[in-house]
Amino acid sequence: MTDKFISIEAIARRYPGADGKETTVFEDLWLSMGRGEFGCVIGHSGCGKTTVLNILAGLDQPSEGAVIVDGQAIEGTSLDRAVIFQSHALLPWRTVLGNVAYAVTSKWRNWDRAKVKAHAQTFIDLVGLTGSEHKRPSELSGGMKQRVGIARALSITPKIMLMDEPFSALDALTRGTLQDEVRRICLETGQTAFMITHDVDEAIYLADKIFLMTNGPGAVLAEIVENPLPKDRGRIDLHRHPYYYALRNHIVDFLVSRSKTFASDVTDHDPRNVPVVRPGKPELVIASGPGDSEQASWPGLSRPSTSS
Amino acid sequence: MTSSLRFRAAVVSIVLFAAFLGIWHLATRPTAAAHNMSPEYAKLMGLTATQGKSAMPGPLDVGAKLWEHLRQPFYDNGPNDKGLGIQLGYSIARVALGYFLAVIVAIPLGFLIGMSPLISKALDPFIQVLKPISPLAWMPLALYTIKDSSISAIFVIFICSVWPMLLNTAFGVAAVRKEWINVARTLEVGTVRRAFTVILPAAAPTILTGMRISIGIAWLVIVAAEMLVGGTGIGYFVWNEWNNLSITNVIIAILLIGIVGMLLDQILARFTRMVTFPE
Numbered sequence: 408m409t410d411k412f413i414s415i416e417a418i419a420r421r422y423p424g425a426d427g428k429e430t431t432v433f434e435d436l437w438l439s440m441g442r443g444e445f446g447c448v449i450g451h452s453g454c455g456k457t458t459v460l461n462i463l464a465g466l467d468q469p470s471e472g473a474v475i476v477d478g479q480a481i482e483g484t485s486l487d488r489a490v491i492f493q494s495h496a497l498l499p500w501r502t503v504l505g506n507v508a509y510a511v512t513s514k515w516r517n518w519d520r521a522k523v524k525a526h527a528q529t530f531i532d533l534v535g536l537t538g539s540e541h542k543r544p545s546e547l548s549g550g551m552k553q554r555v556g557i558a559r560a561l562s563i564t565p566k567i568m569l570m571d572e573p574f575s576a577l578d579a580l581t582r583g584t585l586q587d588e589v590r591r592i593c594l595e596t597g598q599t600a601f602m603i604t605h606d607v608d609e610a611i612y613l614a615d616k617i618f619l620m621t622n623g624p625g626a627v628l629a630e631i632v633e634n635p636l637p638k639d640r641g642r643i644d645l646h647r648h649p650y651y652y653a654l655r656n657h658i659v660d661f662l663v664s665r666s667k668t669f670a671s672d673v674t675d676h677d678p679r680n681v682p683v684v685r686p687g688k689p690e691l692v693i694a695s696g697p698g699d700s701e702q703a704s705w706p707g708l709s710r711p712s713t714s715s
Numbered sequence: 716m717t718s719s720l721r722f723r724a725a726v727v728s729i730v731l732f733a734a735f736l737g738i739w740h741l742a743t744r745p746t747a748a749a750h751n752m753s754p755e756y757a758k759l760m761g762l763t764a765t766q767g768k769s770a771m772p773g774p775l776d777v778g779a780k781l782w783e784h785l786r787q788p789f790y791d792n793g794p795n796d797k798g799l800g801i802q803l804g805y806s807i808a809r810v811a812l813g814y815f816l817a818v819i820v821a822i823p824l825g826f827l828i829g830m831s832p833l834i835s836k837a838l839d840p841f842i843q844v845l846k847p848i849s850p851l852a853w854m855p856l857a858l859y860t861i862k863d864s865s866i867s868a869i870f871v872i873f874i875c876s877v878w879p880m881l882l883n884t885a886f887g888v889a890a891v892r893k894e895w896i897n898v899a900r901t902l903e904v905g906t907v908r909r910a911f912t913v914i915l916p917a918a919a920p921t922i923l924t925g926m927r928i929s930i931g932i933a934w935l936v937i938v939a940a941e942m943l944v945g946g947t948g949i950g951y952f953v954w955n956e957w958n959n960l961s962i963t964n965v966i967i968a969i970l971l972i973g974i975v976g977m978l979l980d981q982i983l984a985r986f987t988r989m990v991t992f993p994e
């Protein structure tokens with residue numbers, strides 16, 4: 408990590424629990440991302456993914472620690488960090504155009520009507536909603552609503568896009584199309600993106616880095632998985648890539664078993680220097696044969712290297 | 716399908732109304748005249764006794780009188796004899812004024828209560844105590860302090876219409892979906908603009924529902940208030956005609972009160988529909 412565009416430094420989030428004790432969702436969490444990177448967070452329900460994203464968005468404050476974006480500690484929300492909400496969060500009394508225009512006028516307050524409209528239209532076209540500008544959210548399908556949410560987020564030309572399970576409520580087909588669009592837009596505009604997902608394939612397709620979180624309470628960022636797949640990967644033939652299964656199995660293994668036992672298994676976990684893993688070729692796994700220890704059965708897996 | 720249902724419902728309504736008029740007519744029909752009655756007593760009692768005419772007017776009497784009123788709604792022959800249009804006009808004007816003042820106070824205050832948990836908690840005991848007080852209980856206090864019967868009536872309208880609006884506004888504002896607020900926050904929308912572009916449209920249906928309840932209560936209360944303060948207005952008209960023993964006029968006034976109340980409700984219902992958004 409040469410330049411840290413986003414740097415989450417030792418944040419903790421605690422809630423006052425019952426009987427006066429505090430529940431700690433997570434503490435001493437460090438995470439950083441470079442400019443133009445696409446990061447995906449995977450972890451079980453309730454581990455604190457939304458909490459991290461809300462803190463990053465400025466909608467929630469950490470109990471301890473700080474978030475630094477582009478060299479500055481963040482204070483509250485910002486037009487530089489756009490959020491795509493899981494529930495799309497469109498304003499139902501506004502049309503598609505009205506919803507996007509609301510964001511545009513919030514960023515450029517002195518633009519005149521025509522300019523706002525033209526700008527909003529560009530982004531409505533970009534997400535393929537041309538012709539639906541004057542529909543209200545209630546007249547749109549789930550996928551179309553989510554597209555409006557994406558158009559609204561993009562229209563303010565943010566530096567970072569934050570997405571909390573943006574496609575989880577959609578059917579597989581629509582989800583695929585939107586994944587393609589988000590990926591295309593992020594690559595074209597060089598967006599830095601931070602996304603929460605429960606879908607391993609979605610993470611493999613979209614992410615440059617996959618952050619694996621252990622189960623809460625007291626969740627930690629266990630590992631950072633670097634995506635070994637080439638940048639020009641396609642969604643359809645993703646599974647044909649030689650590294651695909653190694654990567655997928657690694658993530659699924661983590662979710663199935665290691666995320667539960669991580670805290671007891673790994674005693675020397677340094678939250679500041681989370682191991683970076685780059686799962687490798689599956690052929691090597693077969694070549695190694697049975698009988699090896701678990702670690703050795705994954706020779707293609709580069710040794711957990713630490714990053715700074 | 717639905718249009719045929721509506722048509723059938725209309726037919727049933729008309730049949731019911733006709734049946735009601737028929738029964739009314741039969742019940743108030745003149746009965747056989749009393750025979751053995753002293754002429755002086757008969758003279759004193761008028762037609763009611765001599766020709767067996769019912770004291771309760773029939774639908775034809777009411778219809779004829781109503782026609783008379785409708786032909787001349789705005790005549791003014793001094794304080795005790797004004798056209799029904801004028802009387803209704805006074806009542807509507809009082810309701811409008813008191814209601815308007817209540818809107819001006821209740822909606823901003825409701826916003827404040829809805830947006831600030833502190834103010835909400837601080838004002839709660841006052842609202843809890845003041846809300847259940849019958850608006851007419853304020854009348855003597857109002858008359859004493861304001862010393863003007865007409866303004867006192869307006870004050871009573873204000874006080875009775877303020878509560879539903881205040882509580883509904885506060886509730887509507889407090890219940891605005893968190894995600895809409897979060898949208899405004901991520902777009903760095905300031906408090907004032909947020910109040911007008913997110914909270915107001917989101918809470919508008921709830922606010923309008925409160926306003927609709929208020930106009931209904933205000934129209935109920937104005938009749939009673941005008942009976943108390945006297946002078947002008949449809950409430951005063953009812954009371955005055957009762958004193959004149961003109962049951963026909965009382966029935967006509969009752970009918971008009973109902974119709975105006977319905978119209979006021981319909982106007983607010985239309986506004987409510989205008990601000991309601993489908994989700």
Ligand SMILES: Nc1ncnc2c1ncn2[C@@H]1O[C@H](COP(=O)(O)OP(=O)(O)OP(=O)(O)O)[C@@H](O)[C@H]1O
Binds near residue numbers: 422423451
């Ligand atoms: N207001 C709150 N008060 C107390 N605890 C809370 C509150 N909000 C969240 N939590 C706790 O914080 C933890 C993390 O919540 P969070 O919403 O971040 O989970 P998540 O990882 O996003 O889960 P999911 O995948 O289900 O969305 C949960 O265990 C939850 O119980």
Ligand SMILES: [Mg+2]
Binds near residue numbers: 457458571
């Ligand atoms: Mg969540």
